[in-house]
Amino acid sequence: MNILKKLGISLLGVLMAMPAVQAADGELVVYSGRSDKFVKPVIKEFTKETGIKVILHSAKSTALLNKLKVEGERTQADLYLSNDAGNLQLGGQMGLFQPLPQNVVDVIDPTLRAADNSWVGLSARARVLVANSEVDTSFVKSVFDLADPRLQGRIAVTHSGNGSFIAGVTVYMEAAGVEKTREWLKGVKENAAGRTFDKHSKVVKAVASGKRAVGLVNHYYIYRHLDEKPNAPLKVIVPDQGDGEMGVAWNVAGIGISKYSQKSAAAVKFVEYLVSEKGQQLFAEVNREYPARKGVASSAEIPAANTIRAASVSMEALGKQRNATIDLLEAVGMP
Amino acid sequence: MLSGVTGVVVLMAAIPLLFVIYSSLQLSAVRWVGLWDTRLPDLLANTVWLGLVVAVGCLVLGLSSAWLIARRQFAGRTLAIWLMVLPLAIPTYVFAYIYTSLLSDEGWLGLAWQALFGDSVSIPDIYTGWGAAFILSLAGFSYVFLLARTSLLQSSPSMEEAARMQGATSLEVFWRVQLPLLRPALAAALAVVVLHVLSDFGAVSMLQYQTFTLSIYMQMEGRMDNQAAAGLSLVLVAMSLMFLVLERFFRNRQRYFSHSRARKFQAKKASGHELLLIWACLGLIALFSFLLPLMWVLHWSWQAWSADLIGTEFWGYTRNSLLLGFIAATVTVVVALPVALYHSRVRSWLSTCYLHLSSIGFVLPGPVVALGVITFVLTQMPLLYGGIAVLLMALVVRFLPLAVQSQEAALQQLTPSIEQAGRVLGAGPLENLWRVTLPMIRGGMVTAWVLVFIDVIKELPATLILRPIGYDTLPVRIWIESSEEMLELAAPAALMLILGTLPALWIMMRAERAR
Numbered sequence: 021m022n023i024l025k026k027l028g029i030s031l032l033g034v035l036m037a038m039p040a041v042q043a044a045d046g047e048l049v050v051y052s053g054r055s056d057k058f059v060k061p062v063i064k065e066f067t068k069e070t071g072i073k074v075i076l077h078s079a080k081s082t083a084l085l086n087k088l089k090v091e092g093e094r095t096q097a098d099l100y101l102s103n104d105a106g107n108l109q110l111g112g113q114m115g116l117f118q119p120l121p122q123n124v125v126d127v128i129d130p131t132l133r134a135a136d137n138s139w140v141g142l143s144a145r146a147r148v149l150v151a152n153s154e155v156d157t158s159f160v161k162s163v164f165d166l167a168d169p170r171l172q173g174r175i176a177v178t179h180s181g182n183g184s185f186i187a188g189v190t191v192y193m194e195a196a197g198v199e200k201t202r203e204w205l206k207g208v209k210e211n212a213a214g215r216t217f218d219k220h221s222k223v224v225k226a227v228a229s230g231k232r233a234v235g236l237v238n239h240y241y242i243y244r245h246l247d248e249k250p251n252a253p254l255k256v257i258v259p260d261q262g263d264g265e266m267g268v269a270w271n272v273a274g275i276g277i278s279k280y281s282q283k284s285a286a287a288v289k290f291v292e293y294l295v296s297e298k299g300q301q302l303f304a305e306v307n308r309e310y311p312a313r314k315g316v317a318s319s320a321e322i323p324a325a326n327t328i329r330a331a332s333v334s335m336e337a338l339g340k341q342r343n344a345t346i347d348l349l350e351a352v353g354m355p
Numbered sequence: 356m357l358s359g360v361t362g363v364v365v366l367m368a369a370i371p372l373l374f375v376i377y378s379s380l381q382l383s384a385v386r387w388v389g390l391w392d393t394r395l396p397d398l399l400a401n402t403v404w405l406g407l408v409v410a411v412g413c414l415v416l417g418l419s420s421a422w423l424i425a426r427r428q429f430a431g432r433t434l435a436i437w438l439m440v441l442p443l444a445i446p447t448y449v450f451a452y453i454y455t456s457l458l459s460d461e462g463w464l465g466l467a468w469q470a471l472f473g474d475s476v477s478i479p480d481i482y483t484g485w486g487a488a489f490i491l492s493l494a495g496f497s498y499v500f501l502l503a504r505t506s507l508l509q510s511s512p513s514m515e516e517a518a519r520m521q522g523a524t525s526l527e528v529f530w531r532v533q534l535p536l537l538r539p540a541l542a543a544a545l546a547v548v549v550l551h552v553l554s555d556f557g558a559v560s561m562l563q564y565q566t567f568t569l570s571i572y573m574q575m576e577g578r579m580d581n582q583a584a585a586g587l588s589l590v591l592v593a594m595s596l597m598f599l600v601l602e603r604f605f606r607n608r609q610r611y612f613s614h615s616r617a618r619k620f621q622a623k624k625a626s627g628h629e630l631l632l633i634w635a636c637l638g639l640i641a642l643f644s645f646l647l648p649l650m651w652v653l654h655w656s657w658q659a660w661s662a663d664l665i666g667t668e669f670w671g672y673t674r675n676s677l678l679l680g681f682i683a684a685t686v687t688v689v690v691a692l693p694v695a696l697y698h699s700r701v702r703s704w705l706s707t708c709y710l711h712l713s714s715i716g717f718v719l720p721g722p723v724v725a726l727g728v729i730t731f732v733l734t735q736m737p738l739l740y741g742g743i744a745v746l747l748m749a750l751v752v753r754f755l756p757l758a759v760q761s762q763e764a765a766l767q768q769l770t771p772s773i774e775q776a777g778r779v780l781g782a783g784p785l786e787n788l789w790r791v792t793l794p795m796i797r798g799g800m801v802t803a804w805v806l807v808f809i810d811v812i813k814e815l816p817a818t819l820i821l822r823p824i825g826y827d828t829l830p831v832r833i834w835i836e837s838s839e840e841m842l843e844l845a846a847p848a849a850l851m852l853i854l855g856t857l858p859a860l861w862i863m864m865r866a867e868r869a870r
Contacts, residue, residue: 049824056835078835079819082576083722087820090729094740096824179563181573215482218563229460355565 047073048286051088053081053102054273062302066293072286081107081183088116088278098281099290103273104183105141106190109339112138117276118284124292131334132272132312141272141312141335142294143304145238146328147188148268149257150224155233163192163259163269164200166236167207176223176235177208179216180354184238184271187338190345191269194333198348205352216355221245228252238271240308243321258328267331271338272312358705361697364690365709368752372592372715374727378585390583395590402566402594405488405559406552412492413548414541416640417499423633425507429625431634436864438641439500443806444856445648446813446830447494448557449849452837453648454481454490455561463651487564491552493644499544501802502764506540507533509768512621543764546602547757547806550717553595556816567591571720572816581726588723595718599711652853655846665847669832673851676812676828679743680855683750684808688800690751691758696788698759699766713759716752721816724749728821746821753817754810758803765799766792805863809856829855 052059056076063074079087081102088095088111100117102108111117117138125133125140132141149166151157159165166175178185193201217223223235224245230253242256260266275294277287293299297316304311308319318325420439424432445453457464458481468478480486510533518532559566567587574584625633659665694713698706716724728749732740739745769792777791778784793800815830822831829848836844 075825077824078831080576083820086575086581086722086726087729090726090733091740092733094733094737096741181576183576216563218561225459355563 046283047075048098048283048290049075049077049096050099050101050275050290051084051097051278052076052078053084053104053107058303058307059101061306062294062299065298065302066290069293070289072289074290085111085116089114093280095278095280097278098283098287099275099277100139101273101275103145103271104187104338105272105274105335106183106187106338106342108139108274108276109134109336110342111276112136113339116279118279118281120277120291121288124288124295127295127314128312129314133274134276134336139274139276140291140295141274142300143307143309143312144270144272144325145184145240145309146258146268146270146330147184147191148237148239148242149259150227150235150237150242151255151257152227152230152233153253153255154230157234157255157257160234160257161259161262162265163188163236164196164204165259166234167204167211169207169211171211171234173211173213174233175208175211176226176232177212177216178220178223178236179218180349182218182220184220185236186342186345186349187271188236188269189349190338190341191331191333192266193345193348194337194341195266195331202348202352205349205354209352209354212355214355224254228254239322243308256323258323260331261329267329270330270333270335272335273309274312357693357697358701360693361706361709364693364755365712367748368713368716368755370731371719371724371727371749371752372712374730375585375588375592375719375723378582379589382582382586386583387586390586395587398565398567398570399590399594401484401564402553402568405484405491405564405566406549406598408484408488409491409495409552410545410549412488413496413499414545416492416496416644417544418503418537418541420496420637420640421500421503421507423637425504426622427625427629427633428622429630429633435634435637435641436504437860438637438645440497440860440864441853442493442644443497443809443860444853445494445645445849446557446815446833446852447491447551447555448561448815449652449833449845449852450490450494450648451487451558451561452845453651454486457647457651463647482562482564484564487559487562490558490562491555494558495548495551496640496644498547498806499541502540502544503537505798506537510536539764539767542602543760546599547760549598550595550714550756553591553598554718554720556720567594568720572722575722584720584723588719591720592715592718595714596711599714603707603710649853652846652850656850659844659847664844669847669851672827672829672832672848673855675826676830676852677855679746679750679818679828680808680812680859683747683754683811684804686747687751687754687758687807688762688804691755691762691803692800694755694759695762695766696792699763710759710763714756717754717756719753721753721814722820724753725817725820728752741823743823743826746818746823746826749817749821750811750814753814754807757806757810761803761806762796762799765796765802769795802863805859808859812852812855 050059056078059076063076067073077084077097081104084100085102085107088097088100091097100108100111112134119137120140122137125137128140132144133139147163149160149163151160159168159170165171166177180186189201189205192204217226220237220241221244223232223237224241226232227235228245228249234257239256242254245252246254258268260268275291277284277291281287294303295313297313300311300313300316304316305319308322310318310322310325420435424435424439456462458478459465460469460478465478468476481489514536515528515532518528523531554568555566556568556572559569560572568591571584571587571591574580574587691713694709698710719727728745729740732745732748773795774787774791777787782790812828813830815834818828819831819834822828829852833845833848833852836848
């Protein structure tokens, strides 16, 4: 017992001596569903300019939304940052956010923010197809071609619980109708041949290695892969761009201020910074997304925003129709 | 009084269950039918299958290694013991992560496979049920090893010798004497293993194997539907309760102590032949369950170190993890003691009830426990919210059964006569507890502490939700970094996790050897 006691005391001593990583007062708390790596650069600059410190509390977007809802007034969150407009819209509907000042949100395209100013979009991502350039995929021009029988066992999609996947399907439901989407989902299920991927990066890997011919991903994953492997045989297909076709599915990462935040002034400053030109560049560029602010150029590697036609589905619909989408996915029995 | 204290403990442990029941009651019949139609039967089948296969896997790996190590003297035996126990330091999701990386085309195993078999035979696909069973067996067999080895070490040779004198062959001795004597230890260990399988999320989600728990997570994620998640959780709880009752049945009413504690087993010295065989067997197990993962973690940690990616915050995360584990393990062991005592002294339906209820927290998925605890704290003790107390509560509730099982297994092996002697000599019940019982089950208490400590520092889902702002632990960092495929950043955290568990394991092994 003696040596255990000594061990225990010395361990406690060591632990107390180690630096603590904990929150302090006066710092902005951001519930973030976006990867730390892509938020830290803009936070660093913000703190440099304004002196306001920001703490990121990361977890999955939906879990954080759940937490905000349950916490109610006792929440310590000042801001909620999510990679999915659906979550932001839901948060707005549930009354979890306070409205942002009009002059702050005006710089962002109206289709990329909430009508009641409860949240504002910061950067956009396109749902595109990635194909292996060594395989003949010339017939693949639309997302709906993923259900083509020629692609049996050759497509790579994420599992149906993935937020971006759900958002994409919502857009298709709105733009092309429920029945067409249902038929498409059945075809995709067939073509996926029982195997889905838990991450988009794995989808891109599978396509690059030749194990799959076509995959459905958010555009920036392709460029991330090309960063590591510049010679990967990958081809980007921006789907549904022809006349009369629905356009590419669009989703937006955004932010809202928590209704019960005690530091609204500082929080508004943060959002202002994020929608400023400099902030937009830092925020969107680091992940090669499209800045939501009009007039800020996106990274040179990705197709320019004005060359892509987006589906005319409002971001609000992503939240409102989400449950209907999930119902459809479950009805079809998507893995 | 014991029953009163136990009752209070169990009530606290049952908070998430109450939350689950309350939420499920708000689910309409239509929704229940809807849930049942969509995927439930498949999920049930998958989960039960996985539980069975992993139980068998862990049994085979754990029992064989325990037997070899307990019954034979050979060079490097201490090292072998360590190697069999070290896999506990690696969380299941890290195992899954490492093996998906190893088995990919550019991974070490993938390359080795292609070198051996060329392009004709494709690399085994780990994204299947068998893959998940493989991972979970590697991650869980140590529990069986530990408890089986302790039991084998403590069994008196007289029963086996008596059997041999009666003419039984080695195999018969094993089957008819050793195995039944091992039953309580094996049953307790398998209970822990199966509970881990039922509640596992990290590994199965990475391998995309649709179990019940995964589905519950998806309900909460996709729909933000806490009620459906609660309903499914209720089914999960029912399943595990059934399993626990069955397990108890195998252990029931048997007394496993032997009166002559004079002679311990003398392990036979292994012959040269046997030595080779033993090390081949143990070496293979150790390779896949610890050495390969360790090498992978070291390799990527080194990359991170050279790329200068490890900052001062990293040590802060380590400290947070270790401190949390320390406090949570201590509280849990103390809180579990009344339950274990009550059940081993008073075998009534009430004590069995208490025992099973205290296990609920372990089976319920992390987010469900977290939500239950948050709701309780926000409504009953709002001042506590935001600090570490909420997280501690959830962790204690979640890992209570580990502490209860270990302490109870130790209590079961105590001869009642020593305690009775204490009472006869005039000690009051509390004094008797402090001076007689507790010192004798010290080994069990230490094991309980270590098991809870290890599980707490590996815990992910509840910590993710309940942690105070700015209090990130190592698993949280692993999750955050690996969600964007940042291997180099996840590996150092995994390495720290492994190093952090080493002292705990050392303490446990010491306590074992002291006997």
